Amino acid sequence: MMVARLLALFAVIACCLAPLDPVQAQEPLRQEDTFLRIKVDRRDVRLEALIVRPETEQGRLPLALITHGKSSSSISMGDLRASSYATVARDFARRGWLAAVVMRRGFGQSDGPFPGSSSCEKLDLGQRFNTDADELEGALKALQLRDDVDPERAIAIGESAGGAAVLALAQRKPAGLRGVVNVAGGLNIENCVDKGQNALVDVVKTWQKPGAPPQLWIYARNDELFPPSLVDRMRAAALDGGGDVRFVDLAEIKPKGHLIFRHGQARFVWLREMDASLRAWKLPTWSPQRARELYAKLGLTTRAESFERYFAAPGEKAMALSPGRKQFHYWFGTTSLDRAKENALRDCAKTATDCVVAFENDRSVLPD
Structure with missing residues (x-):
């Protein structure tokens, strides 16, 4: 059955019970609003974070580092909160993970400044995403120091600009990172469509490094920022560069294809695709x-x-x-x-x- 039909069908579908083994019986969940302290350019930086984990699980849990996209204005970037992604974090916690939503600099209550805007004249996406990767790598290391985190089992998940940021992180091959999930990833440069898209394709190719963690890419066909023609170019560049990429092409999602990360019906599909990759990567999920x-x-x-x-x-x-x-x-x-x-x-x-x-x-x- 086509994905589009599945999305319509399962909006009202009938079903039943969940597994009883310890990985599944994880309610209630513990939720913690906190801040992470990291070093960036030898300076202390504080990042807003939300931690969600199964309440009753003992020992060290695998870590899911979750990061967000870029808002359309500096005002909306400040209004965004880690709690906005609580539903996604809880989905991971129910699979046996400690899920950590991390707000990069300039977003939410994290330290500033706001990310600098890119212009056609001085377009350097490599530097832009390198800065994001600095912050994510610092957050990853800080979280791996927790007593309830297994430092050898981590994944990073990001949407939109955050999806590209986790790809930039993966090329560094940080210790313990076992895979990355890119959901509708990229960066849209206003008034610079053609040059911006070409720069995005080029930088994706440079990120592919031998021995880097495997990648799962998920895009909707009606993504208004990253259409199929661009995504196909990005994927070809990644594969040509030697990347280990599994690609998932979602049917059109209403109202907007770029919003699949937190969209309930879209999550019903992409979470199952992610589960398949987690099993391939020999990481926990439902049985x-x-x-x-x-x-x-x-x-x-x-x-x-x-x-x-x-x-x-x-x-x-x-x-x-x-x-x-x-x-x-x-x-x-x-x-x-x-x-x-x-x-x-x-x-x-x-x-x-x-x-x-x-x-x-x-x-x-x-x-x-």
Whole structure:
């Protein structure tokens, strides 16, 4: 089935329960608003950060470093907050990760100055992204010092300008970085489209280094800033430069293709693609095998693939089950857990009278 049809279908799809193994049963989550202290150009810099991790997990957790895109103005850059990305961070925490959203300099409550604007006359994307990579590398090292972080297992994820920034970080091959996820990555230079796009293609090629971490690229076909023709050039440049790139081409996303990072329906698709890469990189995520075991244990006989897809779905999410009819319904990506539960129970009650909430996000609420 085409991705576009899947996006429409799973907005209202029925489904059921999540795995019970420790990696999955991670609610509640612990959320921490904090600041990281790093060194940039031999000076102290403080970066706003949001840490989300599973509350009950013990020991050192793999680290997911998450970073943002570039706002359209200095005012909106200051208004952006790490908490704006809490939903994405929670999706990673539910997969067994310590997720850290980091605001680069000039954004949110991080130290300034604002990033300098690039002009056609003096266009140097290498220097621009090198500065971003300095900050991300400093944040990575600071987070790897935490007692609850495994310094040997880290990934970096970024959207838009942040997606390009994690590619710039990867070329440095920092210790412990096992992969990077570039979601709609790049930099749009206003009033400098052709030259800016050519510069972006050129700098992407220079970032490919032997032994660098593998890359997952995710773009929508209707990305208004980075259209398929540009993305194809960027990907060809990366591959020609020797990069290890897996590319995911999403169907058109409404209302805007560039906003797939936090878009609920788009996350339903790209999180599953990311899960596939995490498994290939031998990193934690939910277990399809455990999903199949639970499906059989519940005696379910239909929509097995839909059942498994719940585990990759973004939160806040909930599942309702009719024990008598062996039917399941779920909602995901809602603004609150209560809303997800209400919607799942409502849909289940359309065909059954014994519906109960089975899972709240990835935590079982069924009696033993």
